[in-house]
Amino acid sequence: MLQHAPVIHLLAPFYAAIIICIAGMWRKETAYPIAVTALSLSLLSAVATLIKVGIAGPVIYAMGGWSAPFGIHFHIDALSALMAVLIQVVALLTAIHSRHPIHSSIGEKSYLYYPLFLLFVTGVTGICQTADAFNLYVLIEVSALTSYALIAMGEKRSVHASFNYLLVGSLGATLYLLGVGYLYLKTGTLNMQDLNFIMTTRELFSTPTIQVALILLMVGLWIKMAQFPFHGWLPNAYTWAPSPSAALMGPLMTKVMVYVMIRFMISVYGLDAIVDSMWTTWVPYLAIAGIVYGSLMALSQHYLRRMVTYIIVAEIGYMVGAAWLATELSITAAFYHVISDALMTLALFLCIAAMRVRHDIRSIHDMENIFKKMPITMVAFSIVALSLVGIPPTSGFISKWYLISAGIDAGHWPYIIALLLASFANAVIFFRIFEIGVFGKKPAEGHHHEESHDKKYLSEAPFSMLIPCLVISASIILLGIFNQPFIEMISTTISSISGGEVLQ
Amino acid sequence: MDLQTLLVSKLNYWIFVILMIVGIWAIMSKNNLIKKIMGLAIFQAAVILFYVSLASKEHGTDIPIYPHDLIHPEHHGEVDHHVEEDSAKAHGAYEKHETAHHEEEHVKHSDDHDAHAEKDAHHDTHGDHQEAAHGVAHHDAHAPIADSINADDFNNPLPHVLMLTAIVVGVATLGVGLSLIQRVYRIYGSIEENEILEAIQNASDDGLTLQPEEEAAAQQE
């Protein structure tokens, strides 16, 4: 059954969604266990695929038995296998986390919430594995539609935010579709490997159609990943969404679009075609604008959730900037940051949701003495904060290390300065929170006052929300220390793809 | 290339560009939410126009359906012929299937892609792929019609398939958008963007708590 693993971890959430639809109508509480078991099964098969890819190189799974350009097929190399594992991990932890918030806020409709949740995971996993450009559009639409509904089930203002997201998201997806159309017009195929093969053999890269196709594809993907000028929809959408949806879509939706951008850059257009194009000059400056904008806005926010959304915008700036420095090292750095940033964003959302559920904390000023009230969650929160600032043992430091070395390697000093300023802004943000969290809000006159140590004061987050927080912050540290295998796998794949001999 | 030929030979693409501009302009600058959704629908229709117009060929090409006489060339007294033909076909097909499936399995996984990757002529790999499937020429009536078709007198079917999907996806997005508009109307009592933003601004609470649904109130009036 192992050779069907790529399909298994796609179908497991899909079938689970259907089962929940059926079972949920009678007994609401069956939704949660089915979701968790399905996601753990798909995680297992995703890890199996990753190991198989690690050993035997890229796995090609032809859908419907048709060979390369005629049918749709999966081309799973190390990048897509890693993304698949990342998605299953994030989805599983969010599913475990979501029991309490979903039960309390939209309990009676949980039999609708979980199918949408699982269909989103199916769509996003499909995006990571497919090798067909048009199929990618359909999967983007699947995940987009589910995310509109997942957002709209939140607070009062989430409905209008979801509508704006729908308009901008569909615009972006349709621009992507148009870009694929331009590619098809010029090359005649839809399969990514085939596109690259034809574009290199006929040296089509310089023709205006392919250039405009690149512009359309990139603008479409930037809209979907909320890169700086097109990020308008993200802050509202993820601030008012229910916390499990924000925890699911925050790390996944934008990061998968970065993966798609990298996939198009190296597998379809080819790195050597992109290096000498004028893109590598002006796109990093756009990314720098995004980093500076995101960091400044995050500094000025009081609501925790809105602050995290602006941090996401800044992090997207890191990845796009690094990717478009267009050297193998910089794309490795960008991809590693995709993974580490997904984990960090998820951890932030989970901790904030835990604080919201137990102590109704929404803004920075509510976080008085939170370290005493919820010590374990705050330990997880501070690990993530240190990782975002870039303090050594965490994965944030390693990704910052590789991003800066990519900057130095490409000699792009403004990008490095922007990175350092952003990590300093993160430091200010999080230490402001630590100050209020550890030392309380109103400065105590003199320093003789008692503190309350009674039991009522100390109330930790519910068990099902605490475990994901701890697992994620532990994985951030572990990913930081044991990062070599991941870096190794990513860089060999990227160099083999762009190293000329295009792996079929 | 003087204007006349430029305009005439690519009229479709000009109209596609105009519709794109109309669509995007409507999405961004229209104040009414329903008008925005209609702008989105027009924008998607423009993309469909682009795809379908790149699929059609010179005048006189046929719709992508095989005409009846091409498929069943001989129709005289096919009743008895039919039975015998079926059994032959079944037998021939079964045996052909064995090799084809095996061939296909083998071809799919290993050499097909390497052949694909090599620079040599594309066509022959597909030739032998085809022969392999038909290598064991079954001798019944259903002779392969592949080589008897001239590919140029049929429209290209692929964009049509893609556009089928795009239209259905467009309608699905339209449905979700309209349901969101109804919820927005229930909450804010209007579907004009400026009025909604005002309602959000002076909403006393920061929109965080799920108030006892205003929808019920909006619904009553």
Add this chain to the structure above:
Amino acid sequence: MENMQSNLPLIACLISLGAVLPICLFGEKRRNLREASTILAGILKLSVVCMMVPLIAGGKVLNFTFIEIVPGIELAFKVDRFGIIFALVASSLWIVTSIYSIGYMRGLHEHAQTRFYAFFAVALSTTLGVAFAGNLLTLYVFYELLSMSTWPLVTHHQDKEAREGGRKYLTYLLGTSVGFLLPAMIFCYLKSGGNSLDFSQNGFVSSFVNEPTVAIVLLLLFVFGFAKAGLMPFHSWLPGAMVAPTPVSALLHAVAVVKVGVFCIIRVFTGVFGIEFLQELDIGQIVSYIAAFTVVVSSLIALSQDNLKRRLAFSTIGQLSYIILGISLLNVYGITGSMTHIAMHAFGKITLFFCAGAIFEATGKKYISEMVGIGKRMPITMIAFFIGAMSVIGLPFAGGFWSKFYLVWGTIANEQPVLLITFLASSLLNGAYFFPIVFKAFFCKPEESLFEDKIEEAHPAAVIALSITAIGTVMLFIFPNPLFDLAKAAATQFLS
């Protein structure tokens, strides 16, 4: 100089980290047990470090590699003579500071003492991490963790000034380390072809840097990157951190933070650039002039400070620049002097801080103008203060004399009249801002004295601690040889 695999350095680091658990578990209810576990951990740590001393003195280098974080670099410990000197100073003074803080914290009924002791222990383990670091990356890792773990200590009082001090502390330390240090380190890593950043005999920078301008920029990036050393433009976090309780400022100024800054700069000079390379390019001059400027200006500012702790803070900035001046002389005497001055200044300055804390705890006085005639009331404290002052000024009968002697000898060996004058002038200035305090305390006219004649010392634990360090300062003067042999051997090894 053969290497020896051993996990002693790891154990030394982890002891104090391990101590955090019992401290938190015992917490506020069983205070004595908590304090006992801190001191026990201190003693254990000192014993492990002492176990290493004979091995190191015998010429061995203990190293321990953990995991390869970045291709080519592992989290590795490499303990050599210089590292062991600093480790000895840090772990011994931790015991004394713990004793002192029992007295101080209980005397003033401070709040959140568990948090204080826990973070204190974490700070010490990261200090030893820096001392034993084998390459630039491990050094950076523990350098950052030290800034993180000392921040809650600085903002211990949780009032307005404490928070301002904490913010300033972080802005300077994080800003310079992420702003200057990280890019410089990555630049070295990339340009050196991705091989390791280990502190080798004559440094790895020489392999890829040839024209002096790049070397100077890189050196300045490193020197200003380690803002903990308090060089002039990035020094103002130090007086700002005076809001912390005295054991913390003692930790900051004598035991851990500033010493780590200077230690890292010496590591950069010897391990990253290599002394010959610097001599050859002759770029030590710039750093020595910056240090000289810092010495003079900080001594002048110290003169004008009325708050005792702020005056001590500025004197620390001056003393640190002595050490940087010493290393930038790039000759045997300079390097020996700077290494030993770390130890001498540590003992001297910690005594002064303990006395300042004792005065505050007993009488609540912070300002020097209020301390006229305090000698009659707290004789032991003021005598210890006098000994500490003598060591910092560099007069005989106190350890500081020897290290300053070597530093001055270094300047003469280099025929640098300007530096010689700065040394002597600053010693005079040190005297100018320490001796008035002592004279006013003991020899003031009876009518001016603000205190009655009865003797009323601070908390006994505090008095014991400050007397131990005062005696230590004197012992260092009488038996300087063990320390100086280690330092000379290390200096010659760096130069050969």
Add this chain to the structure above:
Amino acid sequence: MKVFQTIIAVVLGALLIYAEADFPAWASSKSPANAGELSQYYIKNIYDETLVPNMVTAVLADYRGYDTLFETVVVFTAGLAIFAILGTGVMREKKTAVPAPKRIYSEPPFDLIVRISTRMLVPVIQLFALYVLAHGHHSPGGGFQGGVILAASFIMLELSSDLRAEAAKLTHRMSIWLGIIGIVIYAGWGTLSLFFGGHFLDYDMLQALFPLDPLMARSHSMLIVEVGVAFTVSSIMLLIFRQLVSGGYSIPDKQA
């Protein structure tokens, strides 16, 4: 603000026109897309490999069956999403009587002509819908078109007569059920081929189930898949219409 948007639209237009100069002539069969290896292969080999005269249905259901599966999933997701977004009203008012908006459920003005003509037309439309579904192979049509026309017939019925009575016959729970049945047929058929050693959605394995040659197996499985699609599309389109018209206050099921 309006000026800014027009500028953006015009810039995009200019970009597209810039690329247009490089387009191949409009309807030229030599253009890479039309002369490309992919479309040539499809036009030449579809009938030989799938025995389905309608190339579009063949490519839609077989060659790119995975695409169509996820297209059906898009439709199903849209149904679920709308039900989740609009349904919130229903759940809260379960306890109180459903404050059904007066206009919709009141008896529409009795209009004999409309009522009778729709009652006569609906069966014809449904027959045509089934014809379109069944003849997807030979003539234009297929799962999607058939499903929508089926849904259109139900919508016509509901618009002309009392919505409450009609809705009671086919509750929203039932339409979700039908949607699920459709998807299960499609995806189930694809997964079935996994057990017979083929790849996902590989229709050759029907031949292992029934004594048919693989070509017939392919065309028949395409029909089955089209039926699945029709199920989903018809029920979900009806659900969406019902939700949009009633604004989420769908009639509570009998047992609720």
Add this chain to the structure above:
Amino acid sequence: MIWSYDAILLILIVITAIVSLSIKDLISATITLGVFSFLLCLLWAEMGAVDVAFTEAAVGAGVSTVFLVATIYNTTRKSSD
């Protein structure tokens, strides 16, 4: 693929698109959009894309117009721009 018939259809399509966006009354705007879709369906049929024409007619024009009217029914009919 008669070129002149094609050109007329295209011009009509553009006109109906612009008109449907500029009408104030939403119901008539929706009907105009329906006309726009049916013209598109005619264009596809004329260009040889029969399947797409059928889908556009059934799904594009038919159902979306019904959905739009249903939504307008539940919200307001007048629009400011």
